[in-house]
Amino acid sequence: MTDDNKPSDEKENSQDLTTVEQAPKPVELQDIPEQVLQKATHKEAELGFAGRLADSFIHSPLSPLLFIAMMAVGVWGLIATPRQEDPQISVPMIDIFFPAPGLSSSEVANQIIDPFERVLSEIPGLKHIYSASDREHGIITLQFKVGEPMGPSILQAHSKIQSNLDLLPKGINPPAVKPKEVDDAPSVTLTLWSEEVDDEHLRTLGVSVLQHLKQLPHTGVGFVTGGRSRQVRIEVLPERLAGFGVSPGQIAHAIQTANTGHTVGSIEMQDRFYYVESGGFLSKTDEIKQLVVGQHRGTPVFLRDVAHVVEGPQETKQIVTFSTGPASPHEKQVKDAAAVTIALAKQRGANGVSVVNSILDELENNLKGYLIPDNVHIEVTRNYGKSANDKVNDLLFKLFVATGAVTFLVWLSLGIKPSIVVLLTIPVVLVGTVFVAMLMGYTIDRVSLFALIFSIGFLVDNAIVIVENIYRRWLMAGTMDTRTAVDAVREVGNPTVLATYTVVAALIPMGFVSGMMGPYMEPIPALGSVAMLLSLFAALIFAPWLAMRIVPSMEKLRAMEERDEKTDEKLDVFFRKTILSLVNNKLLGWGFLLGLIASFFAAMYLFYNTAVPVKMLPFDNKANFSIVIDMPDGTALPTTANFTRRVAAELTDIEEIVASQNYIGAAQPFDFNGLVRHYYLRQFAWQSEIAIQLIDKTLRERTSHQIASMVRERLQPIALESGAAITVVEMPPGPPVLQTVVAEVHGPDAETRRKVADDLTEMFRESGVISDVDNLMRSNMETWRFEINREKASRQGISVQTINQHLAMVMGEFEAATIFQSLILEPTYIVMTIPIEKRSHLHRLGDLPVMTMDQRTIPLSELGKFVKVQRDPIIFHKDLRSVEFVVGDAVGRLGAPIYAMLDVERILEEKGYTTPDGVVLRSGEYTGAPANDKQTGFEWGGEWTVTYETFRDMGIAFAVALVGIYMLVVWAFGNFVIPAIIMSPIPLTLLGIVPGHWVLGAEFTATSMIGWIALAGIIVRNSILMVDFTMHSFRTGTPLQEAVILSAKSRTRPILITALALVLGSSVILLDPIFQGMAVSLLFGVFISTLLTLIVIPLGCISAGEKVFMEAKDLEENEA
Secondary structure, eight states, X not given: OOTTTSXXXXXXXXXXXXXXXHOSSOOOGGGSOXXXXXXXXXXXXXXXHHXXXXXXXXXXXXXXXXXXXXXXXXXXXXXXXXXXSSOOOOOOEEXXXXXXXXXXXXXXXXXXXXXXXXXXXXXXXEEEEEEEEETTEEEEEEEEOTTOOHHHHHXXXXXXXXXXXXXXXXXXXOOEEEEEOGGGSXXXXXXXXXXXXXXXXXXXXHHHHHHHHTTXXXXXXXXXXXXXXXXXXXXXXXXXXXXXXXXXHHHHXXXXXXXXXXXXXXXXXXXXXXXXXXXXXXXXXXXXXXXXXXXXXXXXXXXXXXXXXXXXXXOOOOEEEEEEOTTOSOSSOOOSEEEEEEEEEEOTTSOHHHHHHHHHHHIIIIIBTTTBOTTSEEEEEEEHHHHHHHXXXXXXXXXXXXXXXXXXXXXXXXXXXXXXXXXXXXXXXXXXXXXXXXXXXXXXXXXXXXXXXXXXHHHHHHHHHHHHHHHHHHHHHTSOOHHHHHHHHHHHHHHHHXXXXXXXXXXXXXXXXXXXXXXXXXXXXXXXXXXXXXXXXHHHHHHHHHHTTSOOOHHHHHHHHHHHHHHHHHHHHHHHHXXXXXXXXXXXXXXXXXXHHHHHHHHHHHHHTTSSOBOSOOOOOOSEEEEEEEOSTTOOHHHHHHHHHHHHHTTTXXXXXXXXXXXXXXXXXOOHHHHHHTGXXXXXXXXXXXXXXXXXXXGOSSOHHHHHHHHHHHHHHHHHHHTOEEEEEOOOSXXXXXXXXXXXXXXXXXXXXXXXXXXXXXXXXXXXXXXXXXXXXXXXXXXXXXXXXXXXXXXXXXXXXXXXXXXXXXXXXXXXXXXXXXXXXXXXXXXXXXOHHHHTSGGGGGGOEEEOTTSOEEEGGGTEEEXXXXXXXXXXXXXXXEOXXXXXXXXXXXXXXXXXXXXXXXXXXXXXXBOTTSOBOOOOBSSSSOSXXXXXXXXXXXXXXXXXXXXXXXXXXXXXXXXXXXXXXHHHHSOSHHHHHHXXXXXXXXXXXXXXXXXXXXXXXXXXXXXXXXXXXXXHHHHHHHHHHHHHHHHTTOOHHHHHHHHXXXXXXXXXXXXXXXXXXXXXXXXXXXXXXXXXXXXXXXXXXXXXXXXXHXXXXXXXXXXXXXXXXXXXXXXX
């Protein structure tokens, strides 16, 4: 570059250096004239914060180094940050299981659960405490507030329990504490199935495979569901026991005393040290058969004489089967093949994608054909690693698309070189935000990536404003020198900084939303704010540096100016005609104002008439869903299995189904939804689940929700006919709840509560917008009880405990001992029982001998009799208060709980329902439980609670954001009127947002609310730039109306570019089910509100009058 072509400041710098070299002595501060010093200091102060920053870096060698460094750490953050589908949320849940042999459910509640609920409720950080008391056992569930760490929560629970063990009745063992959290939900499930191998060997194989996979790093909780464990059954024969005079207790004693061994001491012999061992463990059935269990007439009685000894699978108490669907890649159809499922979770903080990939690689490369034989097939029935990676890659692609679209827009508006400048600032901001996200503990998931995608629309705004103003000032000056560029940054710098702060002020309060939804959506305000601040940093440092090096020719700038002048002429005519007409014609002005107000209320009416439904979040398009079946309590396992197969048969023609697994008497590996609903405790014979896998969403036309809705409609007639409760369960897009519609019934006594719960259940079924209705009350269930004749038992010298023990020993649940087999990784129990065909006829147990204290045996029939009684009801508590739960799912177009709740209340009103205690019940409590239990009432829970908390907190966050923005603008302008003018377009955003949802048939969701709040900051930013330009023009002597029109005309292009950038950035997420609401809010909201802002702000400025602008502070005065 020649000296003539050097920028003027470089010439000055070189001249200054020459002068310094020629100077005989350094210049002291006191030698500088005071006027020169004041002028230089004033000149530096005039640059302001933005100008000084640009001046420092515009030719600094640190600028490219800083750019490269930010890119490097950002790329490293992109690689190192863990990937998963959803944000990591800490929701500690601790289950405490209390054994209570012999106690009724009311005794369990009164003597065990109530005292421990009292003390456990004292734990800080607890949100709710639930309990269920049943006969002989109880469970307390501690649900902590979101964000509470699991470790300290477990410690506090253990501490409370251990310090209050004296509250347990005598003879009751301490409880078992089993914590659960989100990371315990399996990330991958592998189903082993075979048509040749039985479920016993499949389970043995499954446990071996699990043991091998647990060797991989970062794998978490693992377990195997399904299959029958191996055991040795001692099938005692009551008539032989009676004939030989041997009791079950003698058999148990013989087995336990024979199955023992240990080191008894040590000796030293012949200069050697030896341990001395004695005994040993049983390992073969022949050894067990040879055990002597008693004597009869002086002859030993062997176990084989009084029982059959059988080694094999345990009795069937759960069934897991695998079937293929129409979309299966298998050529041969598979139906109800024996199966087991291996479930593996990842450790907290681990990269879910890499953990799952390592498991699948190990399976494919090392286990198939080695540990897993060819006649056993394996299916990946859950793969959160793939779903997370697909979602992340899809969103990263959308991020690139949005970046390209915005760059293309800038290219069309400003030219190729300005678009390159803006484009180069985008990746450094994005990867820098990812690096900060890693430091803040966030993961790369769909929420954090959505935060980046929706940020693209406005993070380029700072660079666009800076670059556009630099070019404008170069055209005015007729030269492309550094000083003009720095002054251009100074001119729009302070408004840009203030406008950025307003967007941050709008976003940050959203990070304080409580409940499960708060941490779930937290990455959006957190990373959106980080992206805005980094974009400001990039716009003030990198954009000027790049603009000085990627410089369009002056001819190109003039050509652009000529094009813009033509546009400005048209805009001038439009604004003069529009604004002056509205100002000068009062009728038009008032008509415009009233039209805006009427439009606002018309938009709000779309909520009232449900044209725009309000919902927490819509369902996502997942790869699976489940069918949960609850047969009438007490239904036998074969009956449940047959009904489950009947339900599964209804699905065989659904072309999107790849495979399904039936879990009968067992729970499928739980997910986050199952964790909250406690599905992992489903283990009774009358409970089952069908897990359904669908083909990839890219290969089907219908969404998973549409398929699930169709399945629900198809199965409801079967449920009504059979009396079973069938629930179609979809993985919720946000925080899971018990069910979408939940009524929690309170009342003065159990009988009243249960009657009201039954009545509400029927009203739920009557509602046309509620399906899958059920309640948690136990249906009529009968139990056999052996009533002991205490007088006869005491006369024979037999205790009640002895009778109980003898019955337990033959009913199939008594584990006498364990044998150890080297190739089986699960314990093999020696179980005492009687043959199942005899056990199913209790009267045949009458011959069972019971040992007396003097070693005689008495037949069981002489000590009592079996009678059939009703099973105790389950007693539920929530927060120490008795409660009954009625549940259902809101379905149809109005699939939000609020509409279902209103419909139930309509039915209550129409029926004139009165409770048994005389309460006229018309409505439930919306914001908490009834004040007391003196009379009947109910609380609406489920998804409504999350919806209410989320929208309430977001409303508060919006109010805080508005106050914060107003305070910022008041501080900047030193005036109360101008901030009101600047913020006046915020309500106008709803004129686009609500009709936009209506036009696209979208629900107004929590993400819609986030888009609205973010949009408030963006609209205010545009208003600030317009008002600041108006003030500058007015203070240079331009009449106010002319200044307003000049501001509108000159700021229209950058405002429209920003708006279109936001539209393009939002459009890429428009088809995403979860974030469609945010996209609609940003798309339609920014489009309508931007057009109205260009009219409303000028009208507000003119209406405020010249006096307001004379008294207001200039933004640059804040730097003084």
